[in-house]
Amino acid sequence: MLRIILLGYGKMGQAVENAALARGHEIVARLDRDDLDQLAELGPAQADVVVEFTQPDAFMDNLRRVMAQGLPMVTGTTGWLEALPQAREIVAAASGGLLYSSNFSVGVNVLFALNRRLAQLMNAYPEYDCFVEERHHRHKADAPSGTARSLADQILTGLDRKTHLAGPDLMQRAPRPEELSVGFVRSGEIRGTHQVTYTSEVDTLTISHTAHSRAGFAQGAVVAAEWLPGRVGVHDFADLFVE
Numbered sequence: 001m002l003r004i005i006l007l008g009y010g011k012m013g014q015a016v017e018n019a020a021l022a023r024g025h026e027i028v029a030r031l032d033r034d035d036l037d038q039l040a041e042l043g044p045a046q047a048d049v050v051v052e053f054t055q056p057d058a059f060m061d062n063l064r065r066v067m068a069q070g071l072p073m074v075t076g077t078t079g080w081l082e083a084l085p086q087a088r089e090i091v092a093a094a095s096g097g098l099l100y101s102s103n104f105s106v107g108v109n110v111l112f113a114l115n116r117r118l119a120q121l122m123n124a125y126p127e128y129d130c131f132v133e134e135r136h137h138r139h140k141a142d143a144p145s146g147t148a149r150s151l152a153d154q155i156l157t158g159l160d161r162k163t164h165l166a167g168p169d170l171m172q173r174a175p176r177p178e179e180l181s182v183g184f185v186r187s188g189e190i191r192g193t194h195q196v197t198y199t200s201e202v203d204t205l206t207i208s209h210t211a212h213s214r215a216g217f218a219q220g221a222v223v224a225a226e227w228l229p230g231r232v233g234v235h236d237f238a239d240l241f242v243e
Contacts, residue, residue, distance in 0.1 A: 003047045004225060005029045005039070005071070007062055008054040012076060015218035016051050023222055033058065036065065043069045049225045055141055056080045063090055063098065072097035072231070074224045076104055076217065078146025088234050099228045101237030102146030104220030108194070109238060111209045115151050115196055118207065119158030126161060128198040128205070133183040135193045144184045147194050152182050155196070 002025040006013045009030045017027050028047050031038055033054070050066045052059070056079030066073045067090055075098065080087075091098045103109070122128055132155070134148040144152075156162055166179040175181055195208035211217070220237065227240055 001025055002049060002225060002229070003028045005031065005042060005047045005050045007031050007036075007039070007050050007052040007066070007073075008077075010053065012053040012214060012218065013051075015214040016053065016221050019215065019218040019222045020051075020225070023226075025222070025225075036062075039065050039069060042071075044071065047071060048229050049074060051075075051221055051225050052077060053221075059083075060086065060090075063087055067091060067094035067096045070094070070096070072099075072228045074099045074221055074228055076101065076221055078102050078149075079142035081146070081149070084234075091232075091234050095232055097228050097231050097233065097235070099224050099235040099237065099239075101220075101224070102150045103217065104224060104237055105209070105211060105216045106220060107211075107216065108147060108209050111194065111207060112150065112154060112238070114207050116154045116158055118196070118198070118205075119155045122198055123158075123160050125200075127200045129177075129200070130155060130159060130162060130196070130198050131181040131183065133185075133195050133197070135185040135187070135190055137189045137192075138186050140186060140192075143186060144182045145192070145194070147192075148182055148184065151194060151196055152180055155180055 004020050004025055004027050006017060006027060009032050029042055050071050050073040052062055052073055052075040054062060054077050059077045059080040060083055132148050132151050134145050152165060162180040163178045166175050166181045192211040195206055198205040224237055
């Protein structure tokens with residue numbers, strides 16, 4: 001049984017709580033931005049791991065606070081990866097453990113594997129252009145989503161003819177052949193969907209994932225929380241699929 005601190009108790013935090021309890025774990029604290037100071041009273045004697053789902057602008061401060069308490073942290077917060085080198089320094093200085101992912105869904109991580117392989121295969125077929133698109137509910141704070149950014153990074157790594165992302169000026173001009181377009185929609189309460197499309201004059205090939213509920217993400221985050229204690233350094237959720 002794990003003793004878990006939930007850092008961020010919105011819809012995802014509550015879904016993680018349900019998943020953790022179903023797997024026999026204990027929630028020892030539920031903290032939001034307004035009561036974050038309570039974290040200073042919690043350490044290894046009270047908890048085994050922190051699971052954090054907050055906002056991009058809060059992530060680095062949360063990481064510093066958690067590392068100062070000597071606890072490992074699993075984060076599902078997205079939109080902060082530009083600061084990953086700084087996060088690595090904070091974790092290393094504390095000899096701590098951090099596990100992050102743009103998406104804790106097992107299905108999405110299978111999509112990641114397919115996306116990497118497809119990008120490599122499509123090097124042999126230059127007649128196909130490629131783009132990424134995603135759709136989410138209107139409450140999602142970051143755009144494009146962290147998952148869409150991960151898909152795009154995988155394509156840029158594996159597909160030789162795409163060298164960089166198209167910039168925000170794309171609305172005023174046509175895309176260049178070497179640019180990868182990433183589109184997004186924020187509207188209503190629509191389910192999170194991610195799609196990679198390759199299209200040519202003769203056909204279109206698409207791989208996609210649609211989340212039916214938050215339960216899959218929450219269960220993956222709890223699995224990550226079970227894996228992380230006792231490990232040091234910065235890890236990606238994909239590390240769980242390697243072992």
